[in-house]
Amino acid sequence: xxxxxxxxxxxxxxxxxxxxxxxxxxxxxxxxxxxxxxxxxxxxxxxxxxxxxxxxxxxxxxxxxxxxxxxxxxxxxxxxxxxxxxxxxxxxxxxxxxxxxxxxxxxxxxxxxxxxxxxxxxxxxxxxxxxxxxxxxxxxxxxxxxxxxxxxxxxxxxxxxxxxxxxxxxxxxxxxxxxxxxxxxxxxxxxxxxxxxxxxxxxxxxxxxxxx
Amino acid sequence: xxxxxxxxxxxxxxxxxxxxxxxxxxxxxxxxxxxxxxxxxxxxxxxxxxxxxxxxxxxxxxxxxxxxxxxxxxxxxxxxxxxxxxxxxxxxxxxxxxxxxxxxxxxxxxxxxxxxxxxxxxxxxxxxxxxxxxxxxxxxxxxxxxxxxxxxxxxxxxxxxxxxxxxxxxxxxxxxxxxxxxxxxxxxxxxxxxxxxxxxxxxxxxxxxxxxxxxxxxxxxxxxxxxxxxxxxxxxxxxxxxxxxxxxxxxxxxxxxxxxxxxxxxxx
Numbered sequence: 001x002x003x004x005x006x007x008x009x010x011x012x013x014x015x016x017x018x019x020x021x022x023x024x025x026x027x028x029x030x031x032x033x034x035x036x037x038x039x040x041x042x043x044x045x046x047x048x049x050x051x052x053x054x055x056x057x058x059x060x061x062x063x064x065x066x067x068x069x070x071x072x073x074x075x076x077x078x079x080x081x082x083x084x085x086x087x088x089x090x091x092x093x094x095x096x097x098x099x100x101x102x103x104x105x106x107x108x109x110x111x112x113x114x115x116x117x118x119x120x121x122x123x124x125x126x127x128x129x130x131x132x133x134x135x136x137x138x139x140x141x142x143x144x145x146x147x148x149x150x151x152x153x154x155x156x157x158x159x160x161x162x163x164x165x166x167x168x169x170x171x172x173x174x175x176x177x178x179x180x181x182x183x184x185x186x187x188x189x190x191x192x193x194x195x196x197x198x199x200x201x202x203x204x205x206x207x208x209x210x211x212x
Numbered sequence: 213x214x215x216x217x218x219x220x221x222x223x224x225x226x227x228x229x230x231x232x233x234x235x236x237x238x239x240x241x242x243x244x245x246x247x248x249x250x251x252x253x254x255x256x257x258x259x260x261x262x263x264x265x266x267x268x269x270x271x272x273x274x275x276x277x278x279x280x281x282x283x284x285x286x287x288x289x290x291x292x293x294x295x296x297x298x299x300x301x302x303x304x305x306x307x308x309x310x311x312x313x314x315x316x317x318x319x320x321x322x323x324x325x326x327x328x329x330x331x332x333x334x335x336x337x338x339x340x341x342x343x344x345x346x347x348x349x350x351x352x353x354x355x356x357x358x359x360x361x362x363x364x365x366x367x368x369x370x371x372x373x374x375x376x377x378x379x380x381x382x383x384x385x386x387x388x389x390x391x392x393x394x395x396x397x398x399x400x401x402x403x404x405x406x407x408x409x410x411x412x413x414x415x416x417x418x419x420x421x422x423x424x425x426x427x428x429x430x431x432x433x434x435x436x437x438x439x440x441x442x443x444x445x446x447x448x449x450x451x452x453x454x455x456x457x458x459x460x461x462x463x464x465x466x467x468x469x470x471x472x473x474x475x476x477x478x479x480x
Contacts, residue, residue: 016249020239027235035234036227044225053230057238059246119222126223145220173216180216199240 008073027057040146043207052088056081075156086096089135137172218392258328265324268317272346275314280351281359282307285462296437318342344402394434394443411459417442424448431456
């Protein structure tokens, strides 16, 4: 017999009434989403994302008493994840650790040659550029493009207004453009990406052109 | 930007699955570390924090106001007109016994307002706003002559506000005494010597350098050497009377207050 699943608010009430097991239910509802956000925000570093996700749920548990059931649970947990990720980034920047090494980059999941080598190259280029930009801009692009959150949801997570979210996304995209330009070394990085793609797909054609 | 939008969407990295039993391991961690759900401060508690924080901020404003007032009235700012020559003396004349409590009060009020949870802005912003509010507010009020009005009011209503009278008698009561610095209004000028009256009402004979000329009625700021009654000036500044007359009025008020409230026992 299937029990009807409890709402977030009901779970919170139940956990606060000392039914600790319901916290596992709540966690299972959000853990993959939070891990996914942290994994993408924290440079596809699985270990870091796992550690921070674990800390996030410890914090969620400790602060459950202050959660207002009128607000969406998802945004509240994302906000805690945002704070924990910021703490993590501060710690590693103090230790001057690198976020990812080359092996990690080459082992990015999904680097399947059958999907198109040129697409994979572009993807890596964009991800490298994302690593170089300011973390606050990277986070907002991750939330908007990878996690597909609306402006309103992002505003709730970052505890800011939707207008500010719009401004931050615009600035983040500008910084991405600049970074891509500097990485490719030419003004029109898009043309470069297309050119590189052609070079990979039709190497012999371009090589003969260059020789002539 | 459309190109970038497309590239960003296409670059979305796939995410590995969480390891089996992740939630169990978090539950174990919660058990092992004996984590508990923190109690939330009651609304009344938060309100109390907010009210105390607010009043602490107002008290801090008053203290800052007195910092500025005392700094203005003890004449220490005049030392800075001679560059960094008397800077050490200036620092020692700052009213640290008021500055430190006012900084502590500002910090406390910022912390309490933040802790109350009624304000959503960050503690940094709040602290800065508190300091600006108390610092600039206090200084601005001190510059308006508000303190002088309070002082005059206290003198008029002697004995009615004993705590305020006590505060005024113990604060901002002295104009700087410095062996190498003098300030005063010129009463007479004879043969390169001037007789000045200090804000305390003391008369000092000044030997003016031959390169300087002074007139009766001018207020002088002098650096040099000498005794309590005779002073050889090396540098002479002629002050703007509108600005420096406040010292003379202030000290006159004080003399009056000391006589009326403290039967002349106060420090001159």
